[in-house]
Amino acid sequence: MNAPDFWWTQDGTWQSRLLSPFGALYGYLATRRFKYIPRYKARKPVICIGNFTAGGTGKTPFALALNTLLKDAGHKPGFLLRGYGGTHKGPLLVEPAKHAAMEVGDEALLLARRGPTVISADRTAGAKLLEQQDISVIIMDDGFQNPSLHKDFSIVLLDAKTGVGNSRCIPAGPLRMPFKKQLQRVGLLMVVGDGEASAKQQEQAQKAGIDLMHAAIRPVSADALEGERVLAFAGIGRPEKLFASLKEAGATVVETMAFPDHHYFTKDDARLILRVAEEQDLLPITTTKDYVRLNGREEQSISRLANVASVLEVEMKIADPDALLERLTHVLETVKA
Template structure:
């Protein structure tokens, strides 16, 4: 599994020299992506497809939100199947594969697919249309984790998540900013906006969504069973899109975050890094705490190498996505699923 670089800090500040210098490239990148999004889908699945995406690169809670949707769908008698690219895993580049956690580890599958697999069947496929052909035989509805900008598969419902605290950053497209395409052009392809967490940074996006008549839902990513953290001195480590949010969750749970060590999103930990974390925790008598996604990437805890010892020693802060209006969200999805493919596809 390849490592990943951290997002440049200037993406999340008002536009400055670096952003303006890269803006011409960003304009071209955004125009190409927007044009690609407008293509006619190559395949329409035999079952409904719900896409959980976002406007930017980096984490907005897509995987926890997909898990929350799956729970709601099962309550309605549906059999959801997750469809994911499997970013960072070796399986991503090959034909569609039904993930088997007993055979496929983080090197093969990536981290997020393994989290999803604890909840239901997962198909890994970079070719979303080919993946849908396999997934449609396994359940009654496909939950596509990411893929908003991918036109290969027709979506029944497209949801775009935006972080209320960070919004869309500086509003520029890659590499000048975090956007994959201009927001207005992406809004044309979604059916609802979902704002995650607290803050006002997403207000401009919400205003643009309202102008288009799109429904807006809200949700929060909350720590689960975190009472054990109260008063605990912690070394927090993570390789996720927005690691600062992880540290904030630890503090909100009552932990004293003494040290942090953040890596790039989807980063594969090395033996040297694992040993460094173990040494730093031992020197200051700190409890190592990480995310479920990072724990998956550590692999199994058997053996005496540093990664195995870190896997045994690190505690996990569990989180879950909680929609503010689950009944309203369920009603919206039910109505859209009964209507068939979204007109935006």
């Protein structure tokens, strides 16, 4: 499912009020689980990249940016994630040439291109497999609320434009558990993008003594899109991010198609996208995460879409990477027996 619009309505709606008792129960149970003592402490430092809400805030682009930063500083990062959207429960060392998005999830394939990547529904088992690889630090993509594995440091991303929505828990709102409860285990708050919706949460974090840093998602090369008429399609947490990025790049977004997060495109989906694009002479364009779910498939319509579609590649730009590296020094220098 895509996140419902009422999640992001600050003043609340009848839907969020109706669902608030269920949200309160969900938040209570999540908070109890959050307090569990981790079952395992990895022999390598674990840096967790998380968010407060359901949906995308750029965790995977940030994990990739952090990977580059750490490699440049002489470290050997490896990635650990659940493999959401894939059928394999793990633990499994992902091989891009061998595994498909349907098996391991789109995020795992993207990360595996940059370094050793393990997927596992059981994060403890995944960490143990990753420890066997040639790595010196574990970057855990998502799993901030998962208590099974000890985190040495947690960087939590906060979207400046949306904040935490209506501040209610699933299903009444986007929060995975009450904000103040989550704040207790945040090592660093990374504010992504520009906007005022997260001002209250930033203030609360600062009062709690949590450092704030900033980052932004930017297209890698968008000059070629200037004036291009496009059909934008995406199955990510917030497809509107793609649409907005294309407009900022100068493209004319004529048609948009939003699919559920981690959507596995069908032949009918591909035919529809191709038909609309051809009828209006539009360039089909999507995200890197969506493209890995198209590429390499044998169905004729999907293969054709993969051949004609363009990809808007984006990267996370950390405002002060040196300050971030300095902030992580005490974690990275921890000696693990």
